[in-house]
Amino acid sequence: MNELEQIFGIQLPKNIKISSVVNTTDKVIKDSIFFGLQGTRVHGSKYADKALELGASLVIHNDPDFISKHKNIFYIKDLHDKLVVFLDAFYNIDINSNNFYAFTGTNGKTSAAYLTHQLLQKMNYDSVYIGTLGVKFNKEEIDTSFSKKTTPDIFELFEIVNSINYKMDSINVCMELSSHALDQKRIDKINWFYSLSIMNIRSDHLDYHLNIDAYIDSKFEIFRLNSSIKLIDAELLDHSKSYDFINNNTHSLISISNTNNFSDIFFNIEKLSLNKCIFSIQINNPPLCQKHEKHKKYKFSCKIFPEYNISNLVFAICSIGFDKFSQNEINDLSYLKLPKGRLELIKNIPANVIIDYAHNEHSFHTVLSSLKEFFENLIVVYGCGGDRDKSKRSKMLSIATEHCAQVIFTSDNSRTESFNNILADSKKGNDLGKVISIEDRKKAIIRGSELIKEKDCLLILGKGHEVTQDIGGEIKHFSDHEVINEIYK
Secondary structure (H helix, E strand, C coil), X not given: CHHHHHHHCCCCCCCCCCCEEECCHHXXXXXXXXXXXXXCCCEHHHHHHHHHHCCCCEEEEXXXXXXXXXXXXXXXXXXXXXXXXXXXXXXXXXXXXXXXEEEECCCCHHHHHHHHHHHHHHCCCCEEEEECCEEEECCEECCCCCCCCCCCCHHHHHHHHHHCCCCCCCCEEEXXXXXXXXXXXXXXXXXXXXXXXXXXXXXXXXXXXXXXXXHHHHHHHHHHCCEEEEEEEHHHHHHHCCCHHHHCCCCCEEEEECCCCCCCEEEEEEEECCCCEEEEEEECCCCCCCHHHCCEEEEEEECCCCHHHHHHHHHHHHHHCCCCCCCCCEEECCCCCCCCCCCEECCCCCCCEEEECCCCHHHHHHHHHHHHHHCCCEEEEECCCCCCCCCCHHHHHHHHHHHCCEEEECCCCCECCCHHHHHHHHHCCCCCCCEEECCCHHHHHHHHHHHCCCCCEEEEECCCCCCEEEECCEEEXXXXXXXXXXXXC
16 A cells, blocks of 8 residues: 555555556446546546445546545546556566567558467467457466457556466567557557567558548557567558657667568568468568678478468567577478468368458458469458448458459448448449349358359458457357358368
8 A cells, every 4th residue: 555655646545445456437346446547538537436436445547627525536647657667566567577579560460469479389488469369378268357459458458467377477478559559558658568560551440540641650659669679561661760759769670571682681482382381581680680690591381371471470480589490490380370260261171261350451452362373263251340431341342353253242240330331332433243242141151152163262251250240239149160160060
């Protein structure tokens, strides 16, 4: 208690008890400390009285416009600056003693973080994965009250780390950093990362960011965080020069490319098939190597495809570093697996079926154009989310009709928007000769399975690992995987 008083510079009422630390009234229990912070729409101070009614012993906030004479409500002007220090003390965890590996990008951050998680385990390090797929400690799924956002806030992050029963001094944390999280500065007071990566930036989430410039700005916020290594796709280097906080930073950016031989890190795919890939990584510049080691080359083999997933893997490898890899032989990474629902070729069925999370125009183009070379025809089943960016809908259908022999448009989390409205937006300006619409997603997948021949591939896009559908605001169980297993059982 004295520690809390010292950190925040306040005098607490006598006999105050603290059972938990929360920033949402949904988690308040008896004797919780409720922290009222700025939310997406309103300030948390609005819920101060409710938190006390629910049993909170204290409310601490940073809203200068909120006035209360309640003895258990405290205003702390620099609350954000002191939160991590307090949470360290409350949970008895020095969160900055752990190694954090963070990835952002329009596409691929889930795969890169998950691959990094697997690599670290193979190197006999304990690792936590946090992101779209939930929370994993090594190979174990962790049951937490994590809100299922791609990136947790600082309270959830401490809660997750605290929930893991480990007896070592430190662990590795592999995280996805979404544009929403970076814009909302959910973890901006975590002061030390081992590596930070911007993998790519394409148009997405414009329903939230409103324009592409704001979206790009949010992604580059990752480089305001401190880290030992900062990795960036070489195509984004010129854009990075417009940010003073990068130009004035002593940490240099390390560029990665498979087209520019002079980038800091150059990777080259030498062989690529559905079952095997061989690629090399050449290190051209410090700080990942000593000056006398320039042009050091490492070779790898894996069972991952196509090209863009190799790029995700390269970011994962470079994030960790090369100390554990051999330079003189092919490093076998055949044990690596992509996350469920990420370009997942379904095993043990008599047909080529791939389930993927692609849900914007760039990921559509990347997936469809990459897979064309492996199959005679592509049949795609997909939909567009309701109450989200409408500008991408017609673009996605255009890409689908360009690359696929048949397009089956269906539902995909229509939320409060009607399927017909989403379909109408998608049709605008497009040739509909290859397009059929089947609102029921299960029926759409069944129809797709009826159309594919031996050398064709059925692509089911948009939902990936998800096991629910939001239709009319009602959350219903639905799994693309279960439908395929039912069809081919």
